[in-house]
Amino acid sequence: xxxxxxxxxxxxxxxxxxxxxxxxxxxxxxxxxxxxxxxxxxxxxxxxxxxxxxxxxxxxxxxxxxxxxxxxxxxxxxxxxxxxxxxxxxxxxxxxxxxxxxxxxxxxxxxxxxxxxxxxxxxxxxxxxxxxxxxxxxxxxxxxxxxxxxxxxxxxxxxxxxxxxxxxxxxxxxxxxxxxxxxxxxxxxxxxxxxxxxxxxxxxxxxxxxxxxxxxxxxxxxxxxxxxxxxxxxxxxxxxxxxxxxxxxxxxxxxxxxxxxxxxxxxxxxxxxxxxxxxxxxxxxxxxxxxxxxxxxxxxxxxxxxxxxxxxxxxxxxxxxxxxxxxxxxxxxxxxxxxxxxxxxxxxxxxxxxxxxxxxxxxxxxxxxxxxxxxxxxxxxxxxxxxxxxxxxxxxxxxxxxxxxxxxxxxxxxxxxxxxxxxxxxxxxxxxx
Amino acid sequence: xxxxxxxxxxxxxxxxxxxxxxxxxxxxxxxxxxxxxxxxxxxxxxxxxxxxxxxxxxxxxxxxxxxxxxxxxxxxxxxxxxxxxxxxxxxxxxxxxxxxxxxxxxxxxxxxxxxxxxxxxxxxxxxxxxxxxxxxxxxxxxxxxxxxxxxxxxxxxxxxxxxxxxxxxxxxxxxxxxxxxxxxxxxxxxxxxxxxxxxxxxxxxxxxxxxxxxxxxxxxxxxxxxxxxxxxxxxxxxxxxxxxxxxxxxxxxxxxxxxxxxxxxxxxxxxxxxxxxxxxxxxxxxxxxxxxxxxxxxxxxxxxxxxxxxxxxxxxxxxxxxxxxxx
Numbered sequence: 061x062x063x064x065x066x067x068x069x070x071x072x073x074x075x076x077x078x079x080x081x082x083x084x085x086x087x088x089x090x091x092x093x094x095x096x097x098x099x100x101x102x103x104x105x106x107x108x109x110x111x112x113x114x115x116x117x118x119x120x121x122x123x124x125x126x127x128x129x130x131x132x133x134x135x136x137x138x139x140x141x142x143x144x145x146x147x148x149x150x151x152x153x154x155x156x157x158x159x160x161x162x163x164x165x166x167x168x169x170x171x172x173x174x175x176x177x178x179x180x181x182x183x184x185x186x187x188x189x190x191x192x193x194x195x196x197x198x199x200x201x202x203x204x205x206x207x208x209x210x211x212x213x214x215x216x217x218x219x220x221x222x223x224x225x226x227x228x229x230x231x232x233x234x235x236x237x238x239x240x241x242x243x244x245x246x247x248x249x250x251x252x253x254x255x256x257x258x259x260x261x262x263x264x265x266x267x268x269x270x271x272x273x274x275x276x277x278x279x280x281x282x283x284x285x286x287x288x289x290x291x292x293x294x295x296x297x298x299x300x301x302x303x304x305x306x307x308x309x310x311x312x313x314x315x316x317x318x319x320x321x322x323x324x325x326x327x328x329x330x331x332x333x334x335x336x337x338x339x340x341x342x343x344x345x346x347x348x349x350x351x352x353x354x355x356x357x358x359x360x361x362x363x364x365x366x367x368x369x370x371x372x373x374x375x376x377x378x379x380x381x382x383x384x385x386x387x388x389x390x391x392x393x394x395x396x397x398x399x400x401x402x403x404x405x406x407x408x409x410x411x412x413x414x415x416x417x418x419x420x421x422x423x424x425x426x427x428x429x430x431x432x433x434x435x436x437x438x439x440x441x442x443x444x445x446x447x448x449x450x451x452x453x454x455x456x457x458x459x460x461x462x463x464x465x466x467x468x469x470x471x472x473x474x475x476x477x478x479x480x481x482x483x484x485x486x487x488x489x490x491x492x493x
Numbered sequence: 494x495x496x497x498x499x500x501x502x503x504x505x506x507x508x509x510x511x512x513x514x515x516x517x518x519x520x521x522x523x524x525x526x527x528x529x530x531x532x533x534x535x536x537x538x539x540x541x542x543x544x545x546x547x548x549x550x551x552x553x554x555x556x557x558x559x560x561x562x563x564x565x566x567x568x569x570x571x572x573x574x575x576x577x578x579x580x581x582x583x584x585x586x587x588x589x590x591x592x593x594x595x596x597x598x599x600x601x602x603x604x605x606x607x608x609x610x611x612x613x614x615x616x617x618x619x620x621x622x623x624x625x626x627x628x629x630x631x632x633x634x635x636x637x638x639x640x641x642x643x644x645x646x647x648x649x650x651x652x653x654x655x656x657x658x659x660x661x662x663x664x665x666x667x668x669x670x671x672x673x674x675x676x677x678x679x680x681x682x683x684x685x686x687x688x689x690x691x692x693x694x695x696x697x698x699x700x701x702x703x704x705x706x707x708x709x710x711x712x713x714x715x716x717x718x719x720x721x722x723x724x725x726x727x728x729x730x731x732x733x734x735x736x737x738x739x740x741x742x743x744x745x746x747x748x749x750x751x752x753x754x755x756x757x758x759x760x761x762x763x764x765x766x767x768x769x770x771x772x773x774x775x776x777x778x779x780x781x782x783x784x785x786x787x788x789x790x791x792x793x794x795x796x797x798x799x800x801x802x803x804x805x806x807x808x809x810x811x812x813x814x815x816x817x818x819x820x
Contacts, residue, residue: 261702262711264619264640334620380597380618
C-alpha cells in the first residue's frame with residue numbers, strides 16, 4: 061500500500077461540492093481521507109507542498125484515441141496514459157476506432173487488461189455502435205455494457221445512416237449509456253481538408269462547411285427526440301450546432317455535448333502555410349464559432365471539454381496537406397491551452413474545472429466509483445497545477461507518441477505540477493516540492 | 494567576358510528581392526513585380542538575338558518535377574533554363590519511383606542530392622511546394638499547385654498586358670469561368686491587385702467561392718458578377734479560364750451546353766468591353782466552350798503572346814533567383 065500523502069496548503073477547487081478555498085487534502089489507502097484548513101490528523105505521510113497551486117479533482121477526458129490495438133506506432137495504452145498523466149488527466153475514455161475495433165466483449169477485455177497492466181491512469185473504453193464500424197448492424201450493446209463501456213460510438217467513421225442511428229439511440233436506452241456521434245455529413249464534406257471559408261478560398265483547399273456539422277447535429281437531435289435515447293455530441297465546433305443543442309435542451313431532449321481545447325482556442329488561420337499539424341476533423345473554425353462555443357460552455361449547453369487526443373506519427377503528417385491524416389495530439393497541452401480562456405476572463409477557473417471533472421463524472425454516473433470529486437471517501441484522483449506558470453510546448457518532452465500539435469514552440473500559461481491517481485503520484489513536475 | 498555580357502543583359506538583382514523560393518505571388522510587392530518585368534524585357538532582347546543564349550546560369554542545375562501533365566509550362570521552364578546556360582533535367586511523376594510510393598519529401602531530397610539548385614514543381618495538391626520548401630535548400634519554383642497558385646503564369650499574363658497598355662493602374666480586368674478550381678485565377682487576383690488593377694470575377698455561383706468578393710483579411714477585394722454581360726461592360730482586360738469537363742460530372746454544372754450559353758466569351762459579348770480590350774487565356778483552350786474560336790485567333794487575342802512571353806518571364810525569374818542564391 062502507498063504511504064499516505066498530504067497535499068498541503070493549496071487552493072482547493074471542487075465544483076462537485078462547490079468548494080473554492082485554501083486548505084489541505086489527506087490521501088490514505090487510495091481514497092480522500094480528510095480535507096480541512098487546519099492541521100491534519102496525526103500520522104505518517106509524505107507532503108506535497110501546494111502553496112500557490114490549484115488542487116482539483118483528477119481531470120476526466122471522455123474522448124481520446126489510444127490507437128491500441130492496431131496502430132501502436134501512433135500511440136499505445138502505456139504511452140497514451142502517460143501523456144494523460146502529464147496533462148493532469150486521471151481518467152480517459154478511449155475511442156473504439158482501433159484495429160480490430162472495440163466492437164466485442166473480447167476487445168473490451170483486452171483494453172481493460174492492458175490498461176491494468178501498462179496504464180498509469182484509469183482507461184474507460186467506448187464500444188462501437190455498429191459491428192466492425194461498418195454502419196450496418198448494431199453491436200451487442202448489452203454485452204459491451206456489461207463489459208464496462210461508457211458509451212457507444214463509431215467515431216472516426218462519421219454519420220451512420222439515419223435508420224441505424226435511430227436503432228442505436230433506441231436500443232442503447234436499455235443500458236442508460238450515451239451514443240456519441242461525430243457529426244459530419246460526409247457527402248457534403250467529401251475530400252474536404254479544412255474549414256470552408258476565406259482561408260480555404262485563399263489556400264485552394266477543399267472546404268468542410270459548418271452546415272455539414274449542423275445538419276447531422278439537427279438529425280441526431282431529432283432522432284433522440286423520437287426515441288428518447290441519449291445523444292452525446294462529440295467535438296462541437298459550430299455556432300449553428302451550439303444553437304441547435306441549446307434549443308434541444310430547452311425542449312428536454314436527452315443530449316449532452318462536448319467541445320475540445322483546440323476548437324475552443326484556435327482558428328482556421330492556423331492552417332496557413334499548409335500546416336498539417338493543424339489539420340483536424342472537425343476542422344478549426346472561426347472566432348465567431350469560438351465565441352459561440354464559449355457561450356455554450358458558460359450556459360451549460362456544452363457540458364464538458366474533451367480532448368479528442370488523436371496522435372499520429374511524424375511521418376503521417378510529413379506530406380502534402382491533402383494526404384495528411386486528421387488529428388491533434390491534445391492531452392498534454394489541454395490544460396495549458398484552456399487556462400488561456402481563464403486568463404482572458406472568458407471562463408471562470410471553477411467553471412473550467414467543472415467541465416473537466418464534475419460534468420464528465422456526471423455523464424459517467426456512479427458505476428465506476430466516485431470520480432470527479434474531492435469528497436471524503438472518493439477515489440484519490442487529484443490534479444495539482446500552477447495557474448500562472450508559463451511554459452513552452454516542446455514535443456520532445458511529450459509522453460505521447462503523437463507530436464502532432466499546432467502549438468509547437470508556443471508559450472502556454474498554466475502547468476500541471478502533479479497528477480495523483482488512486483493515491484499514487486503518477487506525474488510530477490520537476491518543480492514539485 | 495561572361496560578367497560583362499550579363500550586365501548588358503539585365504539589371505543586377507537589387508535588395509528588392511529577398512526570396513529563395515517562388516511559391517505564390519500573394520506577398521509580392523509592386524517593386525518585385527517591376528523587377529521581374531524589367532528583367533523580362535532584357536530577356537526578350539536576348540531572345541531576339543540570332544543566338545538566344547547567355548551563360549548567366551552556367552553550372553546551375555534545374556530539375557522540373559511534374560506530378561501533373563503540362564505542355565507549355567514545363568517546356569518553357571526547360572527552354573528558359575537552357576537559354577541561360579543551366580543544365581536542365583526532368584522527372585515525371587508517372588515514370589519515376591513516385592508511382593512506387595516515394596513521398597514528396599523523399600523525392601525532392603533526392604533531387605537535391607543529385608545536385609539540383611532549382612526545382613520547378615507542379616503538383617495536384619495545393620500547398621505541396623510550400624511543404625517541399627521546408628525540407629530542401631534548393632530553390633523551389635511553383636509551376637502550379639492544386640487550386641492554389643501559379644505564380645509564373647500570373648506574372649507572364651500581367652507582363653503581356655502591360656506591353657499593350659501605358660499603365661496597369663485602374664485597368665478593369667474580368668476573369669471568367671471556373672474560379673473555384675483555378676490556381677491561375679488566384680495568382681492573377683493577387684498580382685493584378687498589387688499592380689493596381691480592378692478585378693471582377695464572373696462565373697456560375699458553384700464555381701466561385703462565396704468568400705471572394707467579401708471584405709476580409711485573407712483575399713484581395715474583387716467584384717463578383719454572375720452575369721457575363723454585366724461583367725464585361727467596359728472591361729479593359731478579359732481572361733477566360735479553361736473549363737474542366739469533369740465539373741459537370743461532379744454536379745457543379747447542369748451541362749456544358751448551359752455553361753456555353755451563359756458564360757462563353759462570344760464576339761457579341763466581347764463587344765460590350767472596351768474596343769481595345771485585350772483577351773487572355775492561360776491555355777490549353779477548349780475552343781467553342783469557354784471562348785469562341787474567332788476570338789482566340791482574332792486581333793484582340795494575346796494568347797500566343799502569352800506563350801511566347803512565358804519563356805522570357807521564366808528566364809527572368811530564374812536569373813533573379815540564381816542571383817539571390819549567390820548572396
